[in-house]
Amino acid sequence: EVQLLESGGGLVQPGGSLRLSCAASGFTFSSYAMSWVRQAPGKGLEWVSAISGSGGSTYYADSVKGRFTISRDNSKNTLYLQMNSLRAEDTAVYYCAKVGVVVVAATHFNYFDYWGQGTLVTVSS
């Protein structure tokens, strides 16, 4: 059974830092890209960042580029999100998600097939 368990959320002051972790189990972690998605209170979903299975490629939404860093430790089956220079607008529940892929006629289709339960990050003084 695939399980994703986020941790590391909490209250932080504006300008502060926080590192989120996502412990994965039930699948070959290194074989799959992973992603972070956030949801501000009462708002919709916002894609934040993604990382390839090897960790060699990383991608960010413009809203977090230069402030957040995604990484992974495949030996520990763990995904991370280092968040620096936090702002009030970063307040949200942060979800990690496994990126599934299916190949149809040589075309790769991605999707987020498993999600963690989320961890709340509150940026406030």
Next chain:
Amino acid sequence: DIQLTQSPSFLSASVGDRVTITCRASQGISSYLAWYQQKPGKAPKLLIYAASTLQSGVPSRFSGSGSGTEFTLTISSLQPEDFATYYCQQLNSYPWGWTFGQGTKVEIK
């Protein structure tokens, strides 16, 4: 960046109704679209990927269609457990913004 616009944003319906939600992309995304269901306080759940492929375990009353810039999610006969918020997501440009639509909340009439 590719923008996704869902309509309607809010939908009131009764059990047994046929419900259709539309997702329009600001540029063509072939069939690189997924649909998710989210209930309050819970993580999203994958329903449909590649625009029309039903995720394993998802009831067959859910279906997806479309390609290019216009997509639909249809619930053929709304059940009590289907009252939730639905999101589309484009996964076209890997992954220069795997953006989500703004969501459609389906509530009981």
